[in-house]
Amino acid sequence: MSGAGDGLSVLVVNAGSSSIKLRLLGPDDEVLATTDLHADRHGFDEDELRVFLHGDRPDVVGHRVVHGGTQFTDPTLIDDEVVAELGRLVELAPLHQPAALKGIEAVHDVLPDVASVACFDTSFHTTLPPAAFTYALPREWLRRWPIRRYGFHGLSHAYASRHVAELARADGLDVDPAALRTVVCHLGAGASLCAVKGGRSVDTTMGFTPLEGLVMATRSGSVDPGLVLWLLRDDRLSLDDLEEGLEHESGLLGLGGSKDLRDLVDGDGPDPQAAALALDVYVHRLVTSVAAMTASLGGLDLLGFTGGVGEHDAVVRSRVAQRLAYLGVALDAHRNDSADGDTDVTAPGAAVRTYVVAAREDLQIAQEARRVVAG
Structure with missing residues (x-):
């Protein structure tokens, strides 16, 4: 071999x-x-x-x-x-x-x-500027412990951002690669966004742990740290119970009763109202976070969806695009509904090009491994 x-x-x-x-x-x-x-x-x-x-x-x-x-x-x-x-x-x-x-x-x-x-998974995000990776905590804490926003899903974000750019250039996009502004939405059981400028990660939603950021299948995403302190005070929750709740009992499962987004989109669960709220919260956090990523980039040229939800849930992609129309995002309904594998789902005339790309962390890993052994 x-x-x-x-x-x-x-x-x-x-x-x-x-x-x-x-x-x-x-x-x-x-x-x-x-x-x-x-x-x-x-x-x-x-x-x-x-x-x-x-x-x-x-x-x-x-x-x-x-x-x-x-x-x-x-x-x-x-x-x-x-x-x-x-x-x-x-x-x-x-x-x-x-x-x-x-x-x-x-x-x-x-x-x-x-x-x-x-x-x-963290190495792609080592290019984050200090303003993006630094928590506003006591300097003594930052000196004593390795506290910073690390970011995760980096292998997926690295591959997807590069591949989206390749697809766009093949489709005739004429933008200086060093200035290309891309937001990648890695949406699966775990979910995160990455703002990529000229091939480098400049912002992301996950932080010190993969618990920060978007609503996920069973993870809460970002919550008020004051709420966490309140739950720990007066024996409301033990540390173990709090960790279990935030990691494994929150997110879509906690709100809608299912960690599978398809159940919530279809409304097949025992509580359709709870399912609808869970989906609304999921999309709201996703849309506002994409907008925040564009602020870090100074605009948006490309939007990419990857991961199990990103690749296969046309309803979520459609709802996100509708809410981001003010940025120039618009999807072709037929392409979006029938997307399978790497697909351009951009509506004609849209200012931002949107792609669905298959998650291929394996290709990113293979490329990095070959590069190391080649010296």
Whole structure:
């Protein structure tokens, strides 16, 4: 399976708390094989990885790692020192970092002689200006602890923003790439926006944790910190109950009774009024946050939708576009309703071009991994 030059085959590893997603890409990014393996707190069955590879040996392995802290601003070749440093970052991402570390360990056991590269969801956002990443907290706190807005979904935002720009240029958009202003809407179970100017992240909605920002499937998104303090006072909620509520019982599930946006759009749940409110809140937060991203950019040229909701929910895209019409966003109803994969859904004459793009973090990881091993 060895490729020539930069055309290396890549095993892309995306480890989660309950599964590990594997995708084997050939030298030209063709998908050779893909599978999801069950995982638990102990990791996953390495024999299943061996079966998946069928004896093939990729040229390089690319691991999605959620948190790179302030230490890792670029994809990084994994060695013992890097693994130790990633372990020290577990406190910043206790739900995600341990899974990535188990994936790294397991793949190393199966492929000990193959170079592995850590590709970070936070690294795309290391270009945020200080005004965008700094919390207005006591300076002593900022000196003592690694408190800042890190941002997440960076691998998805990096790919989607670049791909949207490629599609627009192919369609004849004539804008200086260094000045191109794009907002990417990564909408899935987790959701975030990214303002990208000239290929660089300049603002995003997630912050110190993935809990900040948009309303999500089960996460609250941004709430008043005074509310959090109120809930903790006088034993209203324990710290564990508060964390469980904000992370797993809020968002669409908390408001509408389902974490699946399709149920709320269709109104199939037991409480149609609650479903309608949940959808209204979701769209309101999304629209106002897109507008905030355009303020960071000084305008808007391209709008991209990606992720499970972004790719497949025409109703949400339509409602967002209607509310953003004042910015020059308008969708072609037929294209929007029938969008499948990478699709230009822009209405004729609209000032802002809007695209639906398939989420392909694997391609971003493969590109970064190849770049590292190529030196």
